[in-house]
Amino acid sequence: MTLDAQDLTALWLTLKLALVSTLVLLVIGTPLGWWLATTRRRMRPLVDAMVSLPLVLPPTVLGFYLLLLLGPRGPIGQLMTTLGGQPLAFTFAGLVIGSVVYSLPFVVQPIRDGFLSVGPGPMEAAATLGAGPRDRFFKVALPLARRGFLTAATLGFAHTLGEFGVVLMIGGNIPGETRVLSIAIYDHVETLAYGQAHLMSAGLLLLSFGLLLVVHLVNRRYSGVRT
Secondary structure, eight states, rough: OOHHHHHHHHHHHHHHHHHHHHHHHHHHHHHHHHHHHOOOOOTHHHHHHHHHHGSSOOHHHHHHHHHHHTTSSHHHHHHHTTSSSSOSSSSSHHHHHHHHHHHHHHHHHHHHHHHHHHHHHHHHHHOOOOOOOOHHHIIIIHHHHHHHHHHHHHHHHHHHHHHHHHHHHHHHOOOTOOHHHHHHHHHHHHTTTTTHHHHHHHHHHHHHHHHHHHHHHHHHHHTOOOO
């Protein structure tokens, strides 16, 4: 019972998608998490609810509306065509966009909580010592919130690995382009190739468990609890 070339390609594509999506999510999630942790504006609950929406929205619904946006008749798809490109639906770039939107709360919320755990004390102390806003952010807030960033990166990566509904809606099943592991597992189950499906599913299960175990151990360490 081994994986064929297409399955190995799906594995590589899944890891690539998870890595790229996690990096993009960290770039987007850092300023967004900081804003949510520090702002007092009235629109904060609205933004927080929009970030959290993928937690309760069915993946197929989210994928459907992303397909409308990224497809050839959607505003983003038409813009890409006007600029001389191609619509982003059924492309790897489209998968990245879908993964970023779907995994956004799994990255933004830990980062926001990490900044909240810093509290005003260290920031005020740095300000009294003459540190400007930029120095306070990069030299005080970011280092003290590293636990939140580690949790965010781990959860974002793990969550992207198992996506199915969103990637199927906006990516389809194109070998070498959009066929990720979750789609490959579904294909094997449909053809009653349970051996390959089991092998791939068990690999994802062990990897996801290991990533969550890392998050748990790190949280215990920073909480001062001996493991």
